[in-house]
Amino acid sequence: MISSIEIARTAVRALRRNKTRSMLTALGIIIGVAAVIAAFAVGAGANKSIDEQISSFGSNFIMVFPDRSAQQSGNTMRYLTYDDAKAIEDEVSGIEAVAPMINTSATIIYGNTNWSTSVTGSTEKFSQVQDWEIAQGRDINESDIRQGAKVAVVGKTIVDKMFFGESPLGQSIRVNKIPFNVIGVFVSKGQSQSGGDQDDFVLVPITSAQKRLVRWTTPGRIGNIYIKGVSMNALQYIQSETEVLLRERHRIKTGQADDFSVRNISQILEARRKTTTIMSMLLGSIAFISLVVGGIGIMNIMLVSVTERTREIGIRMAVGAKTMDIRAQFLIEAMILSMIGGTLGIILGIFTGYALASLTSAPPIFTVSSILLAFFFSGLVGVGFGYYPAWKASLLNPIDALKYE
Amino acid sequence: MALVELKGIRKSFILGEEEVEILHGVDLSVEKGEFVAMMGPSGSGKSTTMNILGCLDKPTKGTYLLNGDDVSDLDNDQLADIRNSMIGFVFQGFNLLQKTSALENVELPLLYAGVERKTRHSRAKESLIEMGLSDRIYHEPSQLSGGQQQRVAISRGIVNRAPILLADEPTGNLDSVTSDEIMSLFCKLNSEDGITIILVTHELNVAQYAKRILHFKDGIITDDKINNDRRGVV
Incomplete structure (x- = not known):
């Protein structure tokens, strides 16, 4: 050859x-x-x-959300409530902070400018759980929550897109046509690892979100609950304790499926x-x-x-x-x-x-x-x-x- | 010792269910330097004999001695080696590779002989020049006339210095003037280079260039005589 x-x-x-x-x-x-x-x-x-x-969320982070699959299997759906969040914070140990959350989207208007963005309703614990810092003005506080105050803390993108460098503090923006007073601006976190803009959102007191934005009929209803544990080692414990507590609060009988789901962030991302x-x-x-x-x-x-x-x-x-x-x-x-x-x-x-x-x-x-x-x-x-x-x-x-x- | 010696060659083919014998015992001996023409009607067995002589086919029975060695029972690759080193082919339809230069066509036997590239080039060129194609070296077959194509084929046949050149109706596709040119080339190769030429033709005036003429009929050689009216002898 x-x-x-x-x-x-x-x-x-x-x-x-x-x-x-x-x-x-x-x-x-x-x-x-x-x-x-x-x-x-x-x-x-x-x-x-x-x-x-996973690494940007931090691994000692737990999310509780309503589980719709349980509803389909015949249980009456119970939403998570503000009181559920409170109860977790009071009765489960190993927790650093608990933030009840309502996530929705809205059009906000300032002057002649329209902007579609996401609106988060939460408490003063939100910044702690999600690691946000205030650049200008102040964060929402307990009295805002109690009163259902029409105040808002805005992300950097909102300032850039709607105020063009002007100070937004003390200005009134309309969120779904309801006027909110801007009381603070968050420090920019920039782009997330996956390329999304993390600064494009508005934080309002959860009580105002319930009453004025989402207008859910169930009293005290919230979307989900974010929990920050004191350490990675506490997560397992927090997770199981939260499950027991919520089953009790939601009166779920032995053998019945949970109407909620408790997951730590790595499980969700997994x-x-x-x-x-x-x-x-x-x-x-x-x-x-x-x-x-x-x-x-x-x-x-x-x-x-x-x-x-x-x-x-x-x-x-x-x-x-x-x-x-x-x-x-x-x-x-x-x-x-x-x-x-x-x-x-x-x-x-x-x-x-x-x-x-x-x-x-x-x-x-x-x-x-x-x-x-x-x-x-x-x-x-x-x-x-x-x-x-x-x-x-x-x-x-x-x-x-x-x-x- | 004869260069080519066929002894009692029989060849049969399977046609459907039946076995049909084409050659019924051919005996032939060709010495080195001979120029033999094989004639006969189609189906007489001359082409089958040619294929066996060219080691393209194997006899069913009988012995084929080439240069004294029995080649009747070699395998395909051994036959390929013998074709490469001992036998040059010239066909009626030229059988050149299309879209391939004359040079590359002539190089083919050297390629399969394992000759190194530079030597291949120079020997193929030499061979083409000898055939009077010095200005057609890089032309492709489609750019050459029939006579030129046949001369490329002859160059390919002799480039590896094979002692035997087998030509199957080499002038079948050529006009009479070109036929004469090609036949004169064969005579020259035979007389000057001592190449043994065996030719199949059914045209008497072509066969007349040979020194010896064989006649085939119904699978045997019926007539074998020296050609006394040889053409083209200078």
Whole structure:
């Protein structure tokens, strides 16, 4: 058998003779590899952004929220109430702070400016639980809560977008047409790890939110409860104690399901990670299928090529090509096609990854190993799907091949 | 010792359920330096004999001694080696690789002989120049006339210094003037380079260039005589 460099040269020449067809054949692999690369990178990026969220929230953070699945199983839905939050704070130990929360969105108006933003109703504990600091003015306090005062502390983005550098303190903004007095501004936290603007919100006393913004009919109803534990070690205890307390308060009988859910932040994000992993596996398998389809495309074209070039094979055999020379030539042609496809696919995949990630706001992560894997795999596809046509070519009888029209 | 020796060669093919014998015992001996023409109607067995001589096919029965070695029972790769080093082919339809330069076409046997690239180039060029194609080295078959294409094919046949050149209807696709040119080339290769030439043709005026003419009929050689009216001898 002659050297593989010579065979590779022959193969390249043969591919050049049919440039358009070679490129179209490689296209299948290009798309397949690009899809694999992009899917992995976006998946890895999403996972990393979840990791970063875990660390930015702080791990000693627990969230209580109403569980709608319990309602469906026949229980009457009990919402979480302001008193539930109070009870947790009073009766469960190991807690640093508890913040009852109402999250809603609203249009706020100042002068001629409209702005859609999220409005958080909570207590003076909110800043402590979520690590916010006051830059100007003051935070909401207990008496604001008691009175249901129409006061608001605004994020930096609100100041930038609505006050254009003017001091907002003492100004009146209308939240869903109800006037609130701005009493303070938070220190900017900037963008979150996942790219969202953390400063785009307004904090109002939870009592005002209940009465004037959400107007829920159940007295004392709140959205959910944030709990900050004194340490990581306390979380387990706080979680189970909170569950017992809330079951008692909500009069849930033994054997009945909870109508609420207590999760620490890593559990919540773990669930989200599961979702993204499933998503990226789904994407990845679709990508993988397209790579296989690309491989079948190569096999198809190589089979056509073997038939078309029967006479060429006959000539080569007549002048002394051995079985392995012919087999290697067609195999290497298939491999070169898929490697070219692989290389271009990697480039396209990187672009696609960034394009897709701009929709999800988590930057994609390209690892050398994933790129090498994709490249290696495209070579494998070439060998796998190129072997049959090459084998077929090598078994031709030179006399028949020479006579082939 | 004869260069080529066929002893009792029989060849059968399976056609559907039946086995049909095409050659019924061919005996032939060709010495080095001979120029033999094989004639006969189609189906007479001359092409089958040619394929066996060219190591493209194996006899069903009988012995083929090439340069004294029995090649009747070699495997495909061993036959490929023999074709590469011992035999040059010239076909009726030229059988050149399309979209491939004359030079690369001529290089093919050297490529499979494992000759290194530079040597390949220079030897292929030499061979093309010898065939009078010095200004057609980088042309592709589609840019060459029939006679030029056949000369490229002859260059390819002799480039690896094979002692035997087998030509299957080499002038079948050519006009009479070009045919004469090509046949004169064969005569020159035979007389000057001592290459043994075996030719299949059904045209008597082409066969008349040979030194010896064989007639095939129904799978055997019926007539074998020295050609006394040789054409093209200078």
